[in-house]
Each structure stands twice: as C-alpha cells, then as structure tokens.
Amino acid sequence: MNFCSNCGSSNIGRRVPPGDHLPRYICDACGEIFYHNPKMVVGCIAQWAGKILLVKRAIEPRYGWWTLPAGYMENQETAGQGAAREAREEALADIEIGMLYTHFSIPHINQVYIMYLAHLIGPKFGAGEESLAAELFSEEEIPWDELAFPVMRKTLELYYEDRRNGYFRCHSGDITYENHDRRQALEYAVSSSP
Numbered sequence: 039m040n041f042c043s044n045c046g047s048s049n050i051g052r053r054v055p056p057g058d059h060l061p062r063y064i065c066d067a068c069g070e071i072f073y074h075n076p077k078m079v080v081g082c083i084a085q086w087a088g089k090i091l092l093v094k095r096a097i098e099p100r101y102g103w104w105t106l107p108a109g110y111m112e113n114q115e116t117a118g119q120g121a122a123r124e125a126r127e128e129a130l131a132d133i134e135i136g137m138l139y140t141h142f143s144i145p146h147i148n149q150v151y152i153m154y155l156a157h158l159i160g161p162k163f164g165a166g167e168e169s170l171a172a173e174l175f176s177e178e179e180i181p182w183d184e185l186a187f188p189v190m191r192k193t194l195e196l197y198y199e200d201r202r203n204g205y206f207r208c209h210s211g212d213i214t215y216e217n218h219d220r221r222q223a224l225e226y227a228v229s230s231s232p
C-alpha cells in the first residue's frame with residue numbers, strides 16, 4: 039500500500055506491531071495499523087420443484103462457467119442477507135434462506151465460504167448483470183465439467199449425497215490447492231454434523 043487511508047501520509051512501514059505475531063502495514067505518521075483478513079463469500083443452493091438454481095458467470099475469473107449464486111458479503115448485512123442479495127443480483131431470484139449448509143475455509147486465497155440451503159419464492163429468475171444465464175438443473179442436468187470452482191462442486195456433491203440419504207446435515211471443511219490454482223483442488227477435509 040502507498041498511502042495511509044487515515045491521514046494520507048506516504049510514510050508506510052511494514053513490521054510486526056508490539057503484541058502481534060504477523061507483519062502489518064503501519065502508518066508511521068499517524069500510527070494506524072492496517073489489518074488484512076480473509077473475505078467471506080456467502081451464497082445458497084436455491085431449490086425449486088426438485089431442481090437447483092445455477093448461474094453462468096459473465097465476469098472473470100471463470101467467465102462462462104457455472105456456479106451457485108454467491109459473492110462477497112458486504113458490511114452492515116448478515117450472512118443470510120448477503121446470500122439472498124447475491125441470488126437477487128446474479129439470478130434475479132427472490133429466495134427464502136434456510137439452514138446453514140456448508141462452511142469452507144480456503145486459506146490459499148484467503149476466503150471463507152458460507153452456503154445456505156434456500157428455496158425460490160416463485161419460479162422467477164433470470165440473468166443478472168454479472169451472469170450470462172440463470173437456469174434450474176436436476177442432478178443429471180448439472181454441468182459438472184463446467185463448474186467454476188471446486189468449493190461449489192464439493193457443496194453440490196454433498197447436497198446430492200444428503201438428498202439421497204433423505205436428510206441434510208451441516209458440513210464444515212477446508213480446501214487446499216496446489217500452486218494456488220483454484221481449478222486443482224488438492225484436498226478436501228470435511229466434517230459433517232450428526
């Protein structure tokens with residue numbers, strides 16, 4: 039970083055503050071310490087008549103690939119509100135948020151995913167500004183080879199596994215990657231609620 043967002047000084051250093059254990063950017067003019075922490079991505083599996091809603095991305099990364107509606111959580115909103123907002127923005131869909139479904143840490147890209155089960159309030163949806171298309175899919179119709187992110191593939195695999203078993207459980211896990219390549223998930227460590 040070049041300038042302090044607190045006082046405008048360009049006198050920025052990077053060191054471990056007293057009592058801390060990681061180097062931080064510190065403004066040497068006003069003393070402000072800048073912490074960079076992981077981002078939360080919130081989204082949902084929106085269900086309607088046995089199918090689920092996917093959107094085709096109109097933005098990079100993974101332009102033209104399919105994913106579940108999800109995006110960065112905003113300040114001043116709850117995770118559930120964020121998931122509902124993303125469904126509205128990306129798929130023009132009004133949804134009712136249900137149970138917390140998956141929670142994944144992805145330390146290589148400093149992200150935490152929180153995905154909910156949800157229901158469409160009506161069969162109304164379409165492509166939002168960040169999407170090329172929004173469509174309902176049955177399990178057989180899911181474009182498994184064109185899914186944008188391993189975390190979404192894993193979430194969908196868990197969803198259909200639970201559905202076959204007749205009940206949904208909350209799943210928590212970590213995803214790690216080789217060479218920071220999001221398409222090459224190395225390892226999933228998932229634990230599930232009873």
Ligand SMILES: [Zn+2]
Pocket residue numbers: 042043044045046047065066067068069070
């Ligand atoms: Zn400053």
